[in-house]
Amino acid sequence: MRRRPQQFQACLQGDQGVAIDYCQRVWDSKLDKWVGIKISDMSVNEADFWDAKIQPEIRRIAMKEISEGAPLTRPDYKWPWGRMRRGLPLAQGLVGRRCRMLTLSLKSDAGKAVPAGMLILIEKYPWLLQNGRLFRFGFAKESTFLWFLSSAPKDALQAQGVRETPSLIRALIDSALVTSISQGLKGRMWLHAAPQGGVKLFDTYANRCKLKNVEPGAKIPRIPRPFSGVSSDGRHFYATPGLARRLIDELKEWRRI
Amino acid sequence: MPTSTAGNLVFGDEAVHRLAQQLYETAQINPEDFLDLLTEGKETPLPLFHVENGEVAELPSWDSVERASPERLTSNQYLDFLQGKPVPTDSSLSNANFLLYKEVASDLSEFNRNWQTLASGIALVAAGSVILAGLIFFDRISPGWLAAISLVLGTFSLLGSFRIATRSRSLDRKVGKALDRARSAF
Numbered sequence: 001m002r003r004r005p006q007q008f009q010a011c012l013q014g015d016q017g018v019a020i021d022y023c024q025r026v027w028d029s030k031l032d033k034w035v036g037i038k039i040s041d042m043s044v045n046e047a048d049f050w051d052a053k054i055q056p057e058i059r060r061i062a063m064k065e066i067s068e069g070a071p072l073t074r075p076d077y078k079w080p081w082g083r084m085r086r087g088l089p090l091a092q093g094l095v096g097r098r099c100r101m102l103t104l105s106l107k108s109d110a111g112k113a114v115p116a117g118m119l120i121l122i123e124k125y126p127w128l129l130q131n132g133r134l135f136r137f138g139f140a141k142e143s144t145f146l147w148f149l150s151s152a153p154k155d156a157l158q159a160q161g162v163r164e165t166p167s168l169i170r171a172l173i174d175s176a177l178v179t180s181i182s183q184g185l186k187g188r189m190w191l192h193a194a195p196q197g198g199v200k201l202f203d204t205y206a207n208r209c210k211l212k213n214v215e216p217g218a219k220i221p222r223i224p225r226p227f228s229g230v231s232s233d234g235r236h237f238y239a240t241p242g243l244a245r246r247l248i249d250e251l252k253e254w255r256r257i
Numbered sequence: 258m259p260t261s262t263a264g265n266l267v268f269g270d271e272a273v274h275r276l277a278q279q280l281y282e283t284a285q286i287n288p289e290d291f292l293d294l295l296t297e298g299k300e301t302p303l304p305l306f307h308v309e310n311g312e313v314a315e316l317p318s319w320d321s322v323e324r325a326s327p328e329r330l331t332s333n334q335y336l337d338f339l340q341g342k343p344v345p346t347d348s349s350l351s352n353a354n355f356l357l358y359k360e361v362a363s364d365l366s367e368f369n370r371n372w373q374t375l376a377s378g379i380a381l382v383a384a385g386s387v388i389l390a391g392l393i394f395f396d397r398i399s400p401g402w403l404a405a406i407s408l409v410l411g412t413f414s415l416l417g418s419f420r421i422a423t424r425s426r427s428l429d430r431k432v433g434k435a436l437d438r439a440r441s442a443f
């Protein structure tokens with residue numbers, strides 16, 4: 001059978017992906033006002049800037065928590081964004097996968113776009129809730145995999161002249177869901193919360209982001225043998241097409257300027 | 258030593274070979290395992306890119322930052338992205354894509370409607386054939402009637418097949434034209 005052009009997959013599946021944009025503003029509940037954001041394709045400079053100006057503050061917070069014996073809230077304190085931005089898309093390209101890397105920026109007093117959130121997605125990845133029998137016959141479902149996500153600490157942003165620093169996690173998760181829909185994957189998306197992030201990270205995804213959680217021990221696909229699968233550690237989160245639609249609808253107002 | 262450049266990075270031949278090897282090794286690691294390795298600060302084959310001068314470029318102005326489109330990047334856009342160049346995401350690209358989707362979606366829905374009509378016709382022809390086979394089996398039909406009914410059913414089947422074929426070709430042409438227009442917009 002002749003393969004249909006990629007561009008038509010979404011409309012064949014009834015998704016009007018093009019009608020949904022990424023968020024353009026976020027609601028700051030503390031200031032009780034909208035704050036403008038810009039979501040752009042991550043540049044090398046932004047990743048280097050993150051390493052130089054944002055990452056030291058993340059590392060400082062993590063070191064303080066470690067020295068005080070407090071639960072770690074920043075599992076991203078060792079992530080080298082400059083290396084990741086340059087190397088991961090190239091490496092994933094060798095195994096036929098594409099990365100989408102996004103930066104969420106806030107406006108500084110000096111009128112600069114300061115990176116406040118970073119996101120790495122693998123555009124098409126085996127879906128978490130795979131039907132084994134269908135998979136065996138070549139009807140594997142695909143999804144978007146949220147690989148890395150990081151948001152800047154408020155102190156680091158304020159040091160760069162950003163006054164309004166709302167929570168960005170919903171907008172970042174929304175970007176992953178919208179990307180999935182635009183890929184014709186109906187909003188299927190999943191991620192693995194780093195165990196080092198502890199209860200706080202778990203709660204963020206489960207309660208604030210309203211994602212579904214996989215029970216510990218449930219079988220999940222694992223590349224390079226997605227069919228055989230491995231047992232989940234209970235820190236996998238996902239959005240089904242229905243949930244994705246609901247979450248995206250909740251942020252309808254966030255897509256307007 | 259011969260050197261190559263990529264953006265603000267400078268490599269020698271040996272470095273290029275090592276880089277390729279490291280990227281290959283990185284690609285072999287399961288993404289979830291890779292996340293764990295980086296989080297734990299363990300050694301990974303991810304290349305240690307050397308940034309000249311180690312200085313960070315100035316941040317762009319707010320107005321100059323282009324919003325990303327959620328749509329899948331085209332091959333050319335993705336190539337720019339891999340090379341660290343800005344990805345062009347102007348509104349004309351989105352508009353072109355939107356028009357393309359709209360056009361093709363309406364063509365496909367028309368094709369679906371036609372297909373449903375034809376499928377119903379084919380089902381009727383099949384049902385007629387079964388009844389005819391029954392009449393022949395029980396010897397309840399004269400040769401004249403048999404020839405007439407066979408002729409009608411055969412004609413319907415041929416017409417149906419012909420319509421499907423012409424509709425498919427017409428849709429292909431429409432999709433091809435829409436694609437050409439979209440490509441010229443890219």
